Amino acid sequence: MSKLIIHGGFFSESNTDESTKKLKQESLRIILDKSFEYLKTHSAYETVIYAVSLLEDDPLYNAGIGSQIQSDGEIRMSAAVMDGETQLMSGVINIQHVKNPIKVAEFLNAYDDRILGGPCATEFARNNGFEFFSVETEQRRKEFEEKLRSTGSGTVGCVAIDAEGKLAAATSTGGKGFEIPGRISDSATIAGNYANQFCAVSCTGVGEDIVSGAVAAKIVTRLTDGFSMDKAFEKTFEELKIVDGFAGAIAIDKDGNIFHLDSHPTMVFGAFDGKNYEIFS
Numbered sequence: 001m002s003k004l005i006i007h008g009g010f011f012s013e014s015n016t017d018e019s020t021k022k023l024k025q026e027s028l029r030i031i032l033d034k035s036f037e038y039l040k041t042h043s044a045y046e047t048v049i050y051a052v053s054l055l056e057d058d059p060l061y062n063a064g065i066g067s068q069i070q071s072d073g074e075i076r077m078s079a080a081v082m083d084g085e086t087q088l089m090s091g092v093i094n095i096q097h098v099k100n101p102i103k104v105a106e107f108l109n110a111y112d113d114r115i116l117g118g119p120c121a122t123e124f125a126r127n128n129g130f131e132f133f134s135v136e137t138e139q140r141r142k143e144f145e146e147k148l149r150s151t152g153s154g155t156v157g158c159v160a161i162d163a164e165g166k167l168a169a170a171t172s173t174g175g176k177g178f179e180i181p182g183r184i185s186d187s188a189t190i191a192g193n194y195a196n197q198f199c200a201v202s203c204t205g206v207g208e209d210i211v212s213g214a215v216a217a218k219i220v221t222r223l224t225d226g227f228s229m230d231k232a233f234e235k236t237f238e239e240l241k242i243v244d245g246f247a248g249a250i251a252i253d254k255d256g257n258i259f260h261l262d263s264h265p266t267m268v269f270g271a272f273d274g275k276n277y278e279i280f281s
Contacts, residue, residue, distance in 0.1 A: 001161060001162075001163055001165055001256050002036070002039050002040065002160075002161065002162055002163050002273075002274060003160070003161050003252060003256055003258060003271070003272070003273040003274070004032070004035055004036060004039060004047065004048075004051065004158060004159065004160040004161075004252075004271070004272060005158070005159050005160075005250045005251075005252060005258050005260065005269060005270070005271040005272075006028065006031060006032065006035070006051055006055065006156070006157065006158045006159075006250070006269065006270055006271075007155070007156065007157050007158075007202065007204050007248065007250050007260075007267060007268060007269040008024065008027075008028065008055060008060070008061045008156050008204075008268040008269065009061060009062050009155050009156060009204050009267075009268055010204065010205065010246075010248065010262075010264070010266045010267055010268065020060070023060060024060055024268055025279055027058055027060055028268070028269075028270035028279050029270065029277065029279060031051060031054045031055060031058075031270075032270050032271075032272040032277065032279075033272070034050075034051075034054060035047055035050060035051035035054065035158065035160075035272075036272050036274060038050050038051075039160055039162060040163075042162070043162050043164075043166060043168070044084070044160040044161055044162040044166045044167055044168040044200075045081070045083045045084075045085075045166070045168040047158070047160045047162065047168070048081060048157075048158040048159065048160050048168045048169060048170035049081055049102055049103065049105075049106050049170055051158035051160070051170070052079070052081075052102040052156060052157065052158050052170040052171070052172050053100045053102055053103060055156035055157075055158075055172065056079075056099070056100050056101065056102060056156065056172055057099075057100070059137050059139070061156045062155065062156070062173060062174045062175070062177075063077065063079075063101075063155065063156040063172040063173055063174050064077070064099065064100060064101070064135055064172065064174070065099070065135045065137060066135075066137065066140070066174060067135050067136075067140070067173075067174020067175060068140060068174045068175045068176060068177035068178075069136070069140050069141065069143070069144040069177065069178070070175060070177070070178065070179050070180075070181050070183075071178045071179060071180060071181065072181050073144065074096065074181065075096065075135055075136055075140075075174065075175075076094040076095065076096055076175060076181070077092075077094070077095055077096070077098075077101045077135070077172065077173065077174050077175070078091065078092060078093045078094060078095070078101065078172070078173050078175075078184075078185045078187045078188045079091055079092055079095075079101035079102040079104070079105045079170070079171065079172035079173070079187060079188060080092075080105050080115070080170070080171055080172075080187055080188040080189070080192075080193045081102060081105050081106055081109070081168065081169070081170040081171075081193070082168065082169050082170075082190075082193055082194060082195040082200070083109075083166075083168050083195065084166060084167030084168055084169075084195035084196050084197055084198075084199075084200050085166045085167075085168075085197060087195070087196050087197075088109060088114065089114065089115070089190065089193065089194075090105050090106065090107075090108040090109040090111075090114035090115060091105045091108070091114070091115045091116075091187070091188030091193075092104050092105050092108070092115070092116055092117070092121045092125075092188060093115065093116070093117035093118070093121065093184060093185075093188045094117055094118050094121065094182065094184070095116075095117075095118075095121040095122050095125060096119075096122045097122060097132050097133060097134065097135070098122070098125050098130045098131075098132075098133055098135075099130075099131075099133040099135065101172055102170055102172045103130070104121070104124075104125045104130055105170075105188070107125075107128060107130075108124075115188060117184075118182075135174070143177070144177075144178070155171060155172065155173040155185070155186075155187055155192070155203070155204035155205070156171070156172050156173070156204070157169065157170060157171040157172070157187075157193070157202030157203070157204060157250065158170050158202065159195075159200045159201065159202050159250050159251055159252045160200075160252065161200075161252045161254075161256055165254060165256075166197075167195050167196070167197065167198075167199065167200040167252060167253075167254065168195055168200055169193050169194065169195040169200040169201055169202045169216075170193065170202065171187045171188075171192055171193040171202045171203065171204075172187060173185050173187040173204075173207075176206065176207065183207075184207070185207035186203060186207040186208075186210040186211045186215075187203075187207070189211060190214070190216060190217040191203070191210050191211045191213070191214045191215055191216055191217060192207065192210050192211070192215070192216055193216055194216035194217045194219075194220045195220065196220055196224060197254060198220065198223045198224045198253060198254050199219065199220045199223040199224070199229075199232075199251055199252070199253045199254065200220070200251060200252055201215070201216040201219050201220055201249055201250070201251045202216070202249070202250055202251075203215050203216050203247055203248065203249045204247070204248045204249075204267060205245070205246045205247035205248050205262070205263070206245070206246040206247065209240065209243055209244075209245035209246050209247055210245070210247050212240075212243045212245065213236065213239060213240040213243065213245050213247065215236055215237075215240065215245075215247055215249055216249065218232075218235075218236045218239075219232045219233060219236050219249065219251060222235065222236065223253055229251065229253050229257050229259045230259065233249070233251070233259060233261045236249075237261055237263060240263060241263075245263055246263055246264055247262065247263050248260070248261065248262030248263070248264075248267035248269075249261060249262075250269055250271075256273075258271050258273070258278075267280065268280065
């Protein structure tokens with residue numbers, strides 16, 4: 001039953017030349033292999049955190065050390081994880097100077113106040129052993145200084161089902177680039193990251209569109225209410241057209257069915273069930 005799917009944002013979030021595509025394909029396969037091996041001896045919840053941390057550690061993606069720079073020259077990141085069994089979500093919004101925001105999100109799961117934002121999230125991390133870490137890369141600084149503004153549609157995420165049939169989702173983002181400081185993305189909300197015992201979903205794209213469409217929560221709710229996976233996605237993405245939404249989503253349901261869909265066919269993703277790969281980059 002163990003399966004997982006990961007996403008790494010959209011092509012428009014980074015260079016789209018052939019060399020970059022090959023690098024992403026190789027990266028996705030490596031992360032899928034490592035994460036599936038990890039899933040063999042860990043829960044879905046533990047695995048999505050592990051997989052997203054690997055994506056955060058790769059500067060090819062807009063999360064962790066590949067995060068975008070905001071209009072004031074600072075980097076702020078958001079991340080969340082949700083356990084389909086307990087249906088508890090924890091996350092951080094606009095946290096700074098940590099290597100892996102998803103691990104701070106995981107740490108918060110043990111608290112009553114499970115979602116923290118801004119300087120207080122950073123202070124919480126520092127007070128709990130998460131050391132200062134600069135996530136800025138030379139390439140991101142160059143893009144900022146040259147005002148090479150992207151369309152801003154990058155996030156990373158993982159959805160997994162483990163051997164016991166338990167589901168989980170985790171999502172992390174470095175923002176859309178050049179945004180107004182304080183802007184809230186979808187990643188640490190139920191619009192961008194949601195799971196229960198029926199389905200788990202992680203989204204990528206333009207956060208405002210995903211929040212307007214309540215994408216992840218709608219898909220999971222529809223599965224819970226008896227929709228098939230394809231119909232739940234179809235209806236949710238049809239409703240997204242009202243705002244001309246730019247979004248992509250990955251999902252796994254309780255029966256181990258893997259599904260993905262994007263409104264603009266450029267989502268970077270990879271899936272693995274222990275036998276077969278599906279990689280788009």
